[in-house]
Amino acid sequence: MSGAVIWTLVALGLAVLVVRRRSLAVALVTAQALVLVGVALDEAESSGDVIAAGALAVRAIVLAGLFLLLVSRTRAVRPVRARVAPLARAGIAVAFALALTWLVPAIGLVSRDAERGVLALVAFGIATAALRRATLFQIIGIVLVENALALAALQLPGGASVAIELGVALDLMLVALVAVVFYERIFAEFGTADSATLRALRD
Amino acid sequence: MTSRELLALTVIALPALAAVLLLLAPTGLVTGLARFASVPVAALAFALTLLALRASGKPVIGDWLVIDVAGGLLVGVIGLVGLASVLVSPAYLDAGRDSLVSPERRQRMYFAALYLFWAILLAVPLVGNLGAAWLLVEATTAASALLVGFSGHARALEAGWKYLVLTSLGLGVALLGIVVLAAGIPTGGLDGLSWRALSTYSGGSETALIAYLLLLAGLAAKIGWAPVHNWLPDAHSEAPPPVSALLSAALLPTVLLIAWRSQHALAPVVGENTTQTVLIAFGLASLAVAVPFLWRSLPWKRLLAYSSLEHMGVIALGIGFGTSLALAGVAIHIVAHAVAKALGFYAATPLLSHEPRAGEHAVTGIGRTKHALGVSMGISLAALSGLPPSPLFVSEVLIVAGGFQAGHPWAASATALLLALGFLGLAHALIETTAGDSPPRERGPIAGLRGVTAVTCVSVVLLLGLTAAAVALPGSDLAAALVRGLS
Numbered sequence: 112m113s114g115a116v117i118w119t120l121v122a123l124g125l126a127v128l129v130v131r132r133r134s135l136a137v138a139l140v141t142a143q144a145l146v147l148v149g150v151a152l153d154e155a156e157s158s159g160d161v162i163a164a165g166a167l168a169v170r171a172i173v174l175a176g177l178f179l180l181l182v183s184r185t186r187a188v189r190p191v192r193a194r195v196a197p198l199a200r201a202g203i204a205v206a207f208a209l210a211l212t213w214l215v216p217a218i219g220l221v222s223r224d225a226e227r228g229v230l231a232l233v234a235f236g237i238a239t240a241a242l243r244r245a246t247l248f249q250i251i252g253i254v255l256v257e258n259a260l261a262l263a264a265l266q267l268p269g270g271a272s273v274a275i276e277l278g279v280a281l282d283l284m285l286v287a288l289v290a291v292v293f294y295e296r297i298f299a300e301f302g303t304a305d306s307a308t309l310r311a312l313r314d
Numbered sequence: 315m316t317s318r319e320l321l322a323l324t325v326i327a328l329p330a331l332a333a334v335l336l337l338l339a340p341t342g343l344v345t346g347l348a349r350f351a352s353v354p355v356a357a358l359a360f361a362l363t364l365l366a367l368r369a370s371g372k373p374v375i376g377d378w379l380v381i382d383v384a385g386g387l388l389v390g391v392i393g394l395v396g397l398a399s400v401l402v403s404p405a406y407l408d409a410g411r412d413s414l415v416s417p418e419r420r421q422r423m424y425f426a427a428l429y430l431f432w433a434i435l436l437a438v439p440l441v442g443n444l445g446a447a448w449l450l451v452e453a454t455t456a457a458s459a460l461l462v463g464f465s466g467h468a469r470a471l472e473a474g475w476k477y478l479v480l481t482s483l484g485l486g487v488a489l490l491g492i493v494v495l496a497a498g499i500p501t502g503g504l505d506g507l508s509w510r511a512l513s514t515y516s517g518g519s520e521t522a523l524i525a526y527l528l529l530l531a532g533l534a535a536k537i538g539w540a541p542v543h544n545w546l547p548d549a550h551s552e553a554p555p556p557v558s559a560l561l562s563a564a565l566l567p568t569v570l571l572i573a574w575r576s577q578h579a580l581a582p583v584v585g586e587n588t589t590q591t592v593l594i595a596f597g598l599a600s601l602a603v604a605v606p607f608l609w610r611s612l613p614w615k616r617l618l619a620y621s622s623l624e625h626m627g628v629i630a631l632g633i634g635f636g637t638s639l640a641l642a643g644v645a646i647h648i649v650a651h652a653v654a655k656a657l658g659f660y661a662a663t664p665l666l667s668h669e670p671r672a673g674e675h676a677v678t679g680i681g682r683t684k685h686a687l688g689v690s691m692g693i694s695l696a697a698l699s700g701l702p703p704s705p706l707f708v709s710e711v712l713i714v715a716g717g718f719q720a721g722h723p724w725a726a727s728a729t730a731l732l733l734a735l736g737f738l739g740l741a742h743a744l745i746e747t748t749a750g751d752s753p754p755r756e757r758g759p760i761a762g763l764r765g766v767t768a769v770t771c772v773s774v775v776l777l778l779g780l781t782a783a784a785v786a787l788p789g790s791d792l793a794a795a796l797v798r799g800l801s
Contacts, residue, residue, distance in 0.1 A: 215524055216520050216521055216524060217521065218493075218494040218497060218517075218521055218524065218525070219494060219497030219498045219517045219521060220497060229490070233486070233487070233490060236483070236486070237483060240479060240483055246475065249479045250479070252479075252483065253479065253482045253483055253486060256483060256486035256487075257486060259490070260486065260489050260490060260493060263490065263493040264493060267493065267496055267497050268497060272445060272496075272507070274445075274446075275445040275446075275449070275507075278445075278446070278449035279449065279452075279489070282449055282452040282453055282456070285453065285456040286452065286455060286456050286459075286478065286482050288456070289455075289456045289459050289460055289478060290475075290478055290479075292414065292460070293459070293463060293471060293474055293475050293478065296414060296463070296466060296471055297471050297472075297475060300466075300468050300471055301468070306475075309471075309472040309475060309476070310472075311468065311469050311472055312469060312472055312473060312476075312547075312548040312551070312552070314547065314607060314610070314612065314616070
């Protein structure tokens with residue numbers, strides 16, 4: 112995988128953190144997953160690799176469909192304002208990513224660029240979940256982390272186990288499905304998709 | 315395939331099959347079918363536990379399946395708590411009508427999700443592979459999050475959402491650790507992640523340490539170790555009581571077993587002392603965070619949730635100390651905690667019927683207004699606090715002694731001090747809850763009390779039996795098998 116592709120994936124991840132509209136964030140994270148599918152197919156050496164790429168594609172399309180359906184069914188009167196401004200979010204996330212790449216030594220992927228890309232995407236995913244108030248962005252943060260792990264699996268020297276890749280895709284779809292159920296009920300109960308309303312449980 | 319392997323597969327398959335049947339069965343048969351299926355599932359789980367304990371010197375260790383003493387014990391615990399949770403669930407379902415799904419599908423979805431959760435839980439201790447273990451642990455999140463938010467109330471939705479997001483992110487971090495490990499194991503593929511193959515990691519001890527830290531930090535989010543425990547008190551307090559029991563008594567120690575197996579497998583690469591120190595740090599942090607909450611007046615289920623944080627810390631310390639004494643203490647602690655904690659959560663159903671404010675406020679004087687309920691709650695709290703003759707008293711003594719034996723006098727002393735402080739907090743709660751001043755309450759019959767009384771009788775027998783076993787366990791073949799692990 113070329114460095115340009117890796118940094119495209121990272122740029123898409125950073126864009127998810129910055130954009131305001133939920134539908135645009137869904138499009139970006141789906142584009143990221145589809146780039147990974149393309150890379151997986153390009154580097155496939157066995158039928159198992161093709162199956163794993165297929166699972167990744169199904170996961171990307173199913174999640175995009177679910178999320179876009181959710182966006183259309185939960186139109187808010189006022190968009191949820193993030194608690195941190197876009198540039199500040201980007202700054203915090205980039206600082207987190209740089210700290211991770213500085214702290215974590217070589218982890219054994221085929222290139223150092225790939226390792227940096229994986230760590231940056233994990234950082235962006237966690238930052239998205241932590242810094243965005245709209246609940247859908249918290250699910251998208253999880254998907255970003257999983258995309259980072261898919262990139263890592265593609266960049267393992269001996270390739271990853273197909274069974275594990277299929278299982279991860281299935282698990283993520285299950286979790287996303289449950290999250291969608293919760294999202295709709297939260298929207299119905301609170302009249303907003305703002306995670307700031309979820310603060311009744313404190314000690 | 316040996317008889318143990320066949321039995322293990324049946325133990326996993328039967329509740330999964332029951333979950334499917336519950337989805338398809340006519341509505342009128344759902345509760346009966348759920349009750350009926352719970353007995354053979356639990357019986358098979360107990361049979362597997364007995365076989366695993368009897369053959370402690372000859373564990374089954376494969377790439378996909380392992381059956382050893384630690385896993386066998388957990389299967390027994392999950393079987394027991396699952397059985398009791400299914401049997402007391404009708405009282406919970408009868409007491410309320412709200413849920414995430416429509417009223418017609420309420421019982422069906424509840425029992426199907428409960429059985430699915432039970433099946434996945436039973437599979438986790440038996441899985442022979444870190445990658446597959448991760449998949450199963452992540453799958454428990456999907457099944458159990460639905461159950462946490464099952465009532466559909468605002469607070470339950472908040473708890474379920476936090477649980478889903480925080481544990482999924484945590485498990486993402488754990489998966490990164492697994493990927494890093496996979497990169498450095500010569501075998502590659504799924505076989506490379508089997509418990510035995512993990513010790514062949516050749517990517518360098520520094521990278522192995524990073525992978526271990528990522529793995530444990532991620533699993534900690536699911537186990538509820540401090541400082542990544544935020545979802546735990548919310549989910550435990552807002553889930554239906556039978557589900558809270560499964561979460562606390564079965565899910566947390568089951569995921570902890572994966573952390574234990576990982577520590578054991580990676581110790582030759584990372585260093586025994588380093589891997590144990592990480593567990594000791596998580597254990598002490600969890601105890602230190604939990605104890606101040608045990609001193610506060612909290613709603614019943616929230617108090618039990620912070621007690622779970624305390625006990626998961628104690629178990630982490632026992633594994634971290636790693637001596638024969640400490641691990642004997644861990645085995646007893648896991649089983650006794652499960653019995654006492656499950657009883658406490660089951661008591662919440664009649665408690666909420668008797669005192670509706672108990673969901674959001676601390677309650678006092680339950681023993682004065684409803685003796686049987688006060689006895690159940692009192693036995694649960696007394697056992698959890700470590701009041702002799704509770705088996706948790708013996709197990710905590712064993713773990714602290716194991717800490718001194720392992721050459722960690724400061725950690726063992728800090729553990730003893732924090733446990734003493736925790737005991738005082740829970741003892742105060744015990745007195746207030748059972749014998750404190752009580753406001754006027756309705757004294758009529760309350761939902762679910764008969765079932766909880768029956769569970770209390772069984773729990774007392776089990777707890778006393780465990781105390782006797784705790785005295786005999788150190789130095790036994792079982793304790794030696796726990797130290798050997800899967801090596």
